[in-house]
Amino acid sequence: MSNKTKDLDSVYQRIWEAIVAHKLLPGTRLKEEELSETFGLSRGFVRKLLLQLSYHKLVNLVPNSGAFVAEPSPEEARDIFQARRLIEAELVRELASKCTMREKKLLQEHLEQEHQAIERGEQSLRIRLSGEFHLLIGKLANKPVLTSFLHEIIPRSSLIVALYQGTDLNQHSHSGSSCSEHNTLLEAIATHQVELAVTLMINHLNEIEAQLQLEPITDKVANLKNIFADV
Template sequence: MQSPKTSDVDTVYQRVWEAIVAHKLLPGTRLKEEELCETFGISRGFVRKVLLQLSHHKLVNLVPNSGAFVAEPSPAEAREIFQARRLIEAELVRELAGKCTEQDKRLLEQHVAREHEAFEGGQLSLRIRLSGEFHLLIGQLANKPVLTSFLHEIISRSSLIVALYQGTSPRKGKQRIYSPCSEHTGLLEAIAARDVQTAVDLMREHLNEIEAQLQLEPPKEEALDLKAIFSEL
């Protein structure tokens, strides 16, 4: 095989990133080099370059003599990631809401429409990926490439966190079915109206809601009543 070009490395990296964001690659999944070679038609050396780049961005853990595994963020890291998102995304939405054009509004509307279609069609993986891309679109339209680059990395780490911790949330059964689409619609309206403060407040509330869906605290151990347990047998 020929030596891969930088653009090829970026393409494969982006494909893996999309799979993580869409929850198709879950935390702890082993990424076998030989399977990646066959999937993308690339050399083992090329695969290792991609895995090293993913490891550098903390999306993959490289374990000596064991292989590469999709990262499993800790609860402490999860809290820090959402703290970072609130700081970065508040500034991005502030910037965009202050200067939103009709073209910006149309692009946001088209994206939210795609999210709703995916939600209504039951396309869960697509909906999750589009949800993350909506936040990146805000950064791109705000024309803040450095902040958006940081956001690109932490959104994928957020997706790992959601995949790892949301399924065990004790609040999940007690709350309404959470749909980021509806909150994105509210954000869109505030941005289009150039209502800066409302847009910032909605973004923070949106990220707070996502974090609130997670079970980041270990379950409390309840004292066992052995008499009660065995009296039922």
């Protein structure tokens, strides 16, 4: 991996973490010049970064206006989770019908990373790993078409969770509950309990959606230099 690619991934992660921490709110404008000065990057590099964020639906690029943190609506959130239920029910059904010891081990290793992120209080990493757990199920199910759809909507789903799950004192327990549900789901997959695995997956996604606090946020002015002052 080149240094430029590493730099791009590093800055991408910084912006993602700022969104998760509610420092960059939905609709916040990301000015190319300010990002360039803040991170010491060329304008061309910043444009490439914004394109990557846009590809993952984390940023909206508006012609003649600029780049803005995506503003998923309540309707979009409901549509995203409905799509996930339909797609992931089939993926988990497929994997649970044929899960091998190797596949079980891969899922267990991933869940251990998720657990460690929770213990360290790394919320942005926990959300990312949670989404990647679902993508791993899709990959192991070996259903390329369905998994390609999942790759498109998981980042949008993670953004919705990051923005609207809230920052209350019960956040750690919510994270732990999600990880526990993943463990229970893995057990059903590994023991080939197909219908139970499907039910657990749907219930898990329902629970995540139920925790969303889809309230309007109006403060969309951000000082990028202050937000990323420790870069």
